[in-house]
């Protein structure tokens with residue numbers, strides 16, 4: 001059914017500034033786009049003020065006379081929520097044929113802007129400032145991350161696959177750029193790109209910067225993959241040869257795993273900046289990766305977060321090419337439903353980890369240590385007593401934003417990633433066990449997102465589709481499997497996959513290599529006292545019911561001293577170790593809002609960190625899973 005946009009104009013205001021009432025219907029994608037391939041929307045992004053945290057968007061938008069509504073993208077693919085940063089839009093001006101037009105914001109949908117288009121006008125000129133460092137830091141003096149959804153308005157209720165845009169960017173003098181946008185033509189500091197759909201534009205971010213390095217990673221015929229790095233300091237681009245060699249194995253390992261690709265060329269965009277911080281957003285033919293300044297030069301970062309680029313790359317297949325039906329929306333105003341993120345992100349968490357080990361970014365021998373860390377957190381998470389995993393996925397748009405006190409009691413958006421890894425490891429071990437090692441999850445991946453090669457298209461799925469594809473690989477009650485692991489409450493995650501793989505979980509006094517990583521700047525006393533602390537003692541979380549919680553400690557406090565000694569990790573570890581041989585409590589002196597208080601924590605179990613150890617006599621399936629595939 002073709003519905004048209006209904007806007008009720010207030011009586012008596014004809015000829016005056018447009019003052020429409022609220023859009024009176026849910027957002028849809030049924031309107032005919034006036035921006036076509038022959039007459040596309042023009043977007044010229046002037047990024048010359050990026051070092052000052054501003055860009056200026058100049059748009060020419062095809063329109064028709066009468067009431068007309070423009071919208072700012074709200075639900076952003078890959079961000080899984082209504083995260084379009086409306087506060088970044090400033091100084092909005094709309095004109096036609098040189099005459100300024102009055103616009104008004106919709107009183108209910110604040111992402112919509114109404115304007116009355118005069119008779120005879122076919123194009124609107126729209127200009128606004130893009131504030132780059134509003135909710136998130138997107139630019140420094142030397143780098144700018146361009147997410148095009150922040151730089152445009154588009155015709156309301158159109159399908160973003162039917163809206164055409166011709167983008168261009170004016171770079172700060174001497175800067176270079178990286179993007180998957182096609183048909184680039186550079187003239188001095190101006191780059192013009194070919195006409196693309198609005199969907200593809202928003203799916204093709206651009207990084208630019210003063211200090212850059214482009215590293216070819218892979219090529220086959222006319223297709224290629226490359227790493228585009230942008231740093232605040234030139235020396236941070238000096239990634240050592242062994243780290244780059246591992247990244248050159250990423251594409252062959254992913255192709256061996258999936259058996260085909262759904263991109264023509266692929267750009268790993270990567271910023272190296274402490275100011276911009278840590279982020280990863282997937283796209284069909286690129287990924288928007290943001291790491292700290294020494295991400296590519298400090299091997300500790302590769303151990304801690306060496307799955308950043310591999311996770312986002314795997315999303316090109318799992319998430320962009322194959323995507324949950326109810327997460328796939330025809331434009332950026334229609335709400336997404338996120339319940340199947342336990343596949344989209346959960347499966348991808350497993351695959352991103354595997355590619356990082358198989359490519360050798362991390363030593364495959366450390367895979368059991370990584371699994372132990374993932375398992376132990378979930379096994380000590382009080383919130384799971386009342387909340388099934390599915391609720392963390394369904395509530396993801398809210399949970400991604402909720403990062404304050406007691407995350408372990410609320411459960412977090414991280415849960416469907418971490419537990420997803422274990423669920424899909426479980427599925428992998430079931431397939432391997434049921435087929436005597438002849439098949440693995442890789443067979444599922446080839447059936448799910450494999451051949452033939454295609455360009456960037458999307459094929460949707462439901463939970464039932466996933467269960468059918470799995471059953472085609474090996475007959476099993478996959479519906480019941482997911483029902484138990486995802487949809488029902490379980491205080492402890494099952495250990496089936498660990499046992500099947502020949503391993504079991506233990507706690508020892510030796511820190512887990514993935515938890516105690518110095519670059520993560522956290523102190524983990526979660527499995528002993530029940531505390532997660534920053535390096536300088538700020539309490540980030542207290543495990544409900546733990547010794548620290550029973551003593552009265554809470555997030556927001558800062559531990560200043562342990563048994564009378566100034567706090568640091570060594571002092572805390574010494575106190576934990578010594579308490580094993582005494583009945584005296586551990587005294588923690590804390591400060592909070594200028595108030596000092598000592599808490600006596602009764603804990604005598606010593607330092608505790610999770611690890612996996614082999615079950616004698618059982619085959620080591622984890623070694624097989626983490627081993628590189630034959631390209």
Ligand SMILES: [Zn+2]
Nearest residue numbers: 311315345348
């Ligand atoms: Zn992801």
